[in-house]
Amino acid sequence: MxxxxxxxxxxxxxxxxxxxxxxxxxxxxxxxxxxxxxxxxxxxxxxxxxxxxxxxxxxxxxxxxxxxxxxxxxxxxxxxxxxxxxxxxxxxxxxxxxxxxxxxxxxxRWVRGRETLTLMEPRIGAMSILGLGGSVGTSPLGITAEVLVVRNFDELEKRADEAVGKIVLFNNDVWRGYDTTYRRNGAIRGAQVGAVAILIRSVGPASMYTPHTGTSNYDENVAKIPKAAVTTEDADMMQRMQNRGQKIIVRLNMDAVTLPxxxxxxxxxxxxxxxxxxxxxxxxxxxxxxxxxxxxxxxxxxxxxxxxxxxxxxxxxxxxxxxxxxxxxxxxxxxxxxxxxxxxxxxxxxxxxxxxxxxxxxxxxxxxxxxxxxxxxxxxxxxxxxxxxxxxxxxxxxxxxxxxxxxxxxxxxxxxxxxxxxxxxxxxxxxxxxxxxxxxxxxxxxxxxxxxxxxxxxxxxxxxxxx
Amino acid sequence: MxxxxxxxxxxxxxxxxxxxxxxxxxxxxxxxxxxxxxxxxxxxxxxxxxxxxxxxxxxxxxxxxxxxxxxxxxxxxxxxxxxxxxxxxxxxxxxxxxxxxxxxxxxxRWVRGRETLTLMEPRIGAMSILGLGGSVGTSPLGITAEVLVVRNFDELEKRADEAVGKIVLFNNDVWRGYDTTYRRNGAIRGAQVGAVAILIRSVGPASMYTPHTGTSNYDENVAKIPKAAVTTEDADMMQRMQNRGQKIIVRLNMDAVTLPxxxxxxxxxxxxxxxxxxxxxxxxxxxxxxxxxxxxxxxxxxxxxxxxxxxxxxxxxxxxxxxxxxxxxxxxxxxxxxxxxxxxxxxxxxxxxxxxxxxxxxxxxxxxxxxxxxxxxxxxxxxxxxxxxxxxxxxxxxxxxxxxxxxxxxxxxxxxxxxxxxxxxxxxxxxxxxxxxxxxxxxxxxxxxxxxxxxxxxxxxxxxxxx
Structure with missing residues (x-):
């Protein structure tokens, strides 16, 4: 970079x-x-x-x-x-x-509020997140859904049918320099194929379980769904889980709101x-x-x-x-x-x-x-x-x-x-x-x-x- | 090391x-x-x-x-x-x-439960902590107290009068290899001079806002006070605040409990x-x-x-x-x-x-x-x-x-x-x-x-x- x-x-x-x-x-x-x-x-x-x-x-x-x-x-x-x-x-x-x-x-004036991501399957566990700037919140009960991990938009298109009703995790897991593609447009692309929320791999080359926030976009003509960054560690973990056939279910709670x-x-x-x-x-x-x-x-x-x-x-x-x-x-x-x-x-x-x-x-x-x-x-x-x-x-x-x-x-x-x-x-x-x-x-x-x-x-x- | x-x-x-x-x-x-x-x-x-x-x-x-x-x-x-x-x-x-x-x-069977440390003065802010293994919890209202930062036990002894009713932060801020002195015995030494809780600088040479937990001791003859690790970043910050004369007030909430x-x-x-x-x-x-x-x-x-x-x-x-x-x-x-x-x-x-x-x-x-x-x-x-x-x-x-x-x-x-x-x-x-x-x-x-x-x-x- x-x-x-x-x-x-x-x-x-x-x-x-x-x-x-x-x-x-x-x-x-x-x-x-x-x-x-x-x-x-x-x-x-x-x-x-x-x-x-x-x-x-x-x-x-x-x-x-x-x-x-x-x-x-x-x-x-x-x-x-x-x-x-x-x-x-x-x-x-x-x-x-x-x-x-x-x-x-x-x-x-975007207010993050409280936000949690809880792994429900294959085990119960807390994951660290940072909501992406401008994200909408979830309902107070949160969104509980299965996770579909994709590495890029091409993979999302190929698996579009599987994304319906799921939380899509964009896990572009090779650092090639600062790339905000998924942070900026992940929620739009996810919503277009029916995802209920999206997660991104934090945009950073090194991590000690450190989520990264940043700006992100919505499209006025596409449903606005919640969006947050997980740590690179948890992105890697969910990729491995999916690769070995483990079903991943998470609950996402975000109080995020945009005020005047x-x-x-x-x-x-x-x-x-x-x-x-x-x-x-x-x-x-x-x-x-x-x-x-x-x-x-x-x-x-x-x-x-x-x-x-x-x-x-x-x-x-x-x-x-x-x-x-x-x-x-x-x-x-x-x-x-x-x-x-x-x-x-x-x-x-x-x-x-x-x-x-x-x-x-x-x-x-x-x-x-x-x-x-x-x-x-x-x-x-x-x-x-x-x-x-x-x-x-x-x-x-x-x-x-x-x-x-x-x-x-x-x-x-x-x-x-x-x-x-x-x-x-x-x-x-x-x-x-x-x-x-x-x-x-x-x-x-x-x-x-x-x-x-x-x-x-x-x-x-x-x-x-x-x- | x-x-x-x-x-x-x-x-x-x-x-x-x-x-x-x-x-x-x-x-x-x-x-x-x-x-x-x-x-x-x-x-x-x-x-x-x-x-x-x-x-x-x-x-x-x-x-x-x-x-x-x-x-x-x-x-x-x-x-x-x-x-x-x-x-x-x-x-x-x-x-x-x-x-x-x-x-x-x-x-x-020690259960961490929910734990938060909130900076109240000089500003409001959340700080990341990990309670130390075996710590007692606070009351549900938490402990709100001024922080006294010391670099070592010698400094604590010299400032013992100031420690009464405070939360003592042990900030041994030079990494000389793995040293559990303050993690293990900080709560005992703090309680002996009247501190109401102790914090330690996380035991680690590098940090991306990463608290470290670990075992710690109590002495059966000394009051058991809550104890937690802050990140090296927040330890440095509180040291600077104290050095420039800023009063530091925090609220510590820990649900920690030891079960049979x-x-x-x-x-x-x-x-x-x-x-x-x-x-x-x-x-x-x-x-x-x-x-x-x-x-x-x-x-x-x-x-x-x-x-x-x-x-x-x-x-x-x-x-x-x-x-x-x-x-x-x-x-x-x-x-x-x-x-x-x-x-x-x-x-x-x-x-x-x-x-x-x-x-x-x-x-x-x-x-x-x-x-x-x-x-x-x-x-x-x-x-x-x-x-x-x-x-x-x-x-x-x-x-x-x-x-x-x-x-x-x-x-x-x-x-x-x-x-x-x-x-x-x-x-x-x-x-x-x-x-x-x-x-x-x-x-x-x-x-x-x-x-x-x-x-x-x-x-x-x-x-x-x-x-």
Whole structure:
């Protein structure tokens, strides 16, 4: 997963350096080819200051710990989330950031409630589940039915007759990277063949009996049936039971309910640009999380690292030409209403959104960024990333962004996502194990450093990043 | 953990081989020094047949899967355990093993019931727990109290005044190998300073929000207070909360209750020795497990591998001089009543128990055995283990045994425990993640092979293994 394509331009850059020898005037060189080496020279000192400051203390990690511990998971529609937003606004104001404000959006309110899955045959036993986001509940008596295990939709189609009245378990049991096919569409496909509920194998490559939740779809024209994730362990077990001819009967009880939308808020804070205040480099992540764990990997760390990146510019007195804006988007997980709300609220300014940077892969050791934009912009980003060679975060691959900046990118804004070591991300993603101990203060600081340097240079460089 | 001390005798053995050259008669060599090489030569063919047979199919693994899936966890006092015992007796009879029988022992019956831990301050949140074996319950209203986090008993003593009326969390947060100090004695020490309940950091080196249960003690002269394990994640969180001055209040509800003892059974099956039927090599593991997961690592795999080892001898027509007896001991986890019951039932035969072999570290890749016994016996075992060089399981370290053979060893029986790659054992030990997917059929077969060869040669060799 998150496979990086390393773009190596060092060979080309050597030629550019050679051409830029003393026999040419700087002016002449600029007229012939863009002298990209200048950015590195011009910003080397500022970049080193930002990196050194980022690595100097663990204050961002401590804020992340405080937020995760004190407010817990920050699910859309919960007081936890709004309390965390209030805290963040207050802290940003006390940081002295500019234009600290909240922008209201309406978000879904799905309430998990109590949920149990009980094995009734071949023996009685409790199984751990997490209902999938947006699922309908069962009646209070639950649904007791036989289980049909299928590995994929093809197998479901072949066994469609057997699925009627059953609970279908989608057990795509080979991890080929993050694949939400069955989580998203399992309930629709199951209902189409007459299943009364569906279960999915949790979407994760490793498990210690750890169910994973996540978003999922219904189709307005297809019956809405309850849907939940079982652990990979129980998916394997039910597959074995079916393979050896054991009849599997379970009882599924879910209190899940969708209530009317409620207000939540995006959080914004800025350093206003000294020369082009209307041109904005936006960076951030999402403040909301699933309703399990602490939501510090997904995505508390990303949003606080971005916040810290902007705060470090302020602390170092680095006020760039353009505005740097940190945004903590709300409701990324089950609706992206923060992302679309921001786009709508800032529709008039999108042309002046120069670049969006998102961190939503966990603040693990960063390797660089994935960038989506034009070739000229790409070359500039590659050049700026050379300032991150010292922290081994200089690799720019083509393609990248993030769910929260995606609506802006669809309107033409260049976007980039922080690339990190994703080895363990999907172990903990959307589970109760998304907790602070999975993260490392130094790695988080490296993420802060990478975003700070990238955002600052794009905000400050003379040339406006082209689209 | 489970650190092996490799005993390398190859240098010495080369000398023995050299001495045993054609210029000496075999008889002469035997009279001067015991010719250990003879055992290797004598049993090479049988050992290879046993190893080949062990590695040829996954029937033992399939039995383990069937048992784990069909009966689930096999906790003392449950029907699951007795059903698994019935199944095992039936299978052993159908295998054609001799003297298949059950020996009744009375075992404790502790029932976990429903248990919850709710964080009340600084926020509301559910925390995952597992009550410790034997714990008393709370009143139906639970215990609501402030938490005092201590890292060890020293810190508890220093803060004894603060512990009165609180729930003490023992958070020994550096993993230095399996350490049951706080699990076993935390409730006693907590009650002595006036705590109303105790929590422990789960005993495990890795966690995906995975609580671990296990045995624990009360002192008849000290108040019995409820005791449960929290995840390492929540232990870390509460430590951080306390460190930053946040008041922690939780509500602990546990229905746990200890009911009167009930009968369970040890399972025995044999190949009766052709020459010394009264001399017994006993091998096995425990059939019971904790009441979570499938109990296939701890210790379904061990007991089924031992069973398979004996079955392979039968299938290959290898009937040794002495009796080989596989025992599935009951109630190892919370009472060892199977172990002591066996010792008492066989008190008259203990002098003729030549060797005990136990597998209770998970049927991971084996490296050899740990042996407890006299020097002469140790040298013989080292020699026999050379037959396991081909499967890299020939390392014999001094010291070893198992909880189920410990009462026999205290009466003088030499004992040995299978040494395996213990990297992941304590990740899953006593948790819901002790499930089949954590094991590998080939590794289990290697365990079977190692036990089969060791048990067979000791049972068949002319010399009786000395004490």
């Amino acid at each position: 998150m496979k990086s394509i390393t773009i190596r331009l060092s060979g080309i850059l050597v030629l550019l350096f050679s051409a830029n020898s003393p026999v040419y005037s700087k002016q002449a060189a600029e007229e012939t080819i863009p002298d990209k080496a200048d950015l590195v020279e011009e910003y080397r000192t500022d970049a080193e200051r930002l990196i050194d400051a980022a690595l100097a203390d663990s204050s961002a990690f401590e804020r992340l710990a405080y937020m995760g511990d004190t407010f817990g998971p920050r699910f859309s529609g919960t007081q936890n989330l709004e309390d965390a937003i209030d805290w963040m606004l207050e802290e940003m104001r006390s940081d002295g950031l500019q234009n600290v404000r909240a922008e209201e959006v309406m978000v879904p 939308d409620v207000p939540s808020r995006n959080v914004l804070a800025e350093i206003v640009g000294r020369e082009f205040p209307d041109e904005v480099i936006v960076l951030g992540g999402h403040i909301d999380s699933w309703d399990v764990g602490q939501g510090v990997m997904d995505d508390g760390g990303g949003v606080i690292a971005a916040w810290q990146a902007v705060l470090l510019m302020k602390k170092l007195g680095l006020r760039p030409r353009r505005t740097v804006r940190v945004v903590a988007w709300t409701n990324e997980e089950n609706g992206s209403r923060g992302a679309t709300g921001y786009r709508d609220a800032h529709a008039e300014e999108i042309d002046n959104h120069i670049l969006g940077i998102e961190s939503d892969g966990g603040v693990f050791k960063p390797s660089g960024f994935g960038f989506t934009g034009g070739d000229e912009a790409f070359d500039l980003i590659v050049e700026i990333a050379r300032l991150l060679e010292g922290i081994e975060a200089s690799t720019i691959r083509r393609g990248g962004g993030g769910a929260d900046i995606a609506p802006l990118m669809r309107e033409g804004m260049p976007g980039m996502g922080l690339s990190v070591d994703g080895t363990e991300y999907f172990w903990y993603h959307h589970t109760n194990a998304d907790t602070l101990d999975k993260l490392d203060p130094h790695e988080m600081n490296l993420c802060t450093a990478a975003m700070a340097v990238m955002a600052y240079v794009v905000a400050d460089m003379e040339q406006r990043l082209p689209r | 489970m650190k092996s001390i490799t005993i390398r005798l190859s240098g010495i053995l080369v000398l023995l081989f050299s001495a045993n050259s054609p210029v000496y008669s075999k008889q002469a060599a035997e009279e001067t020094i015991p010719d250990k090489a003879d055992l290797v030569e004598e049993y090479r063919t049988d050992a290879e047949r046993l190893i080949d047979a062990a590695l040829a199919d996954s029937s033992a693994f399939e039995r383990l899967a069937y048992m784990g899936d069909t009966f689930g966890p096999r906790f003392s006092g449950t029907q699951n355990l007795e059903d698994a015992i019935d199944w095992m007796l039936e299978e052993m009879r159908s295998d054609g093993l001799q003297n298949v029988r059950a020996e009744e022992v009375m075992v404790p 003892d009930v009968p369970s059974r040890n399972v025995l099956a044999e190949i009766v020795g052709r020459e010394f039927p009264d001399e017994v090599i006993v091998l096995g593991g425990h059939i019971d497990s904790w009441d979570v997961g499938q109990g296939v690592m701890d210790d379904g795999g061990g007991v089924i591998a031992a069973w398979q080892a004996v079955l392979l001898m039968k299938k290959l027509g290898l009937r040794p001089r002495r009796t080989v007896r596989v025992v599935a001991w009951t109630n190892e986890e919370n009472g060892s009543r199977g172990a002591t019951g066996y010792r008492d039932a066989h008190a008259e035969e203990i002098d003729n128990h030549i060797l005990g072999i136990e597998s209770d570290g998970g049927v991971f890749k084996p490296s050899g055995f740990g042996f407890t016994g006299g020097d002469e016996a140790f040298d013989l075992i080292v020699e026999i283990a050379r037959l396991l060089e081909g499967i890299e399981a020939s390392t014999i370290r001094r010291g070893g045994g198992g909880a189920d053979i410990a009462p026999l060893m205290r009466e003088g029986m030499p004992g040995m425990g299978l040494s395996v790659d213990g990297t992941e054992y304590f990740w899953y030990h006593h948790t819901n993640a002790d499930t089949l997917d954590k094991l590998d059929p080939h590794e289990m077969n290697l365990c079977t092979a190692a036990m089969a060869v060791m048990a067979y040669v000791v049972a068949d060799m002319e010399q009786r293994l000395p004490r």
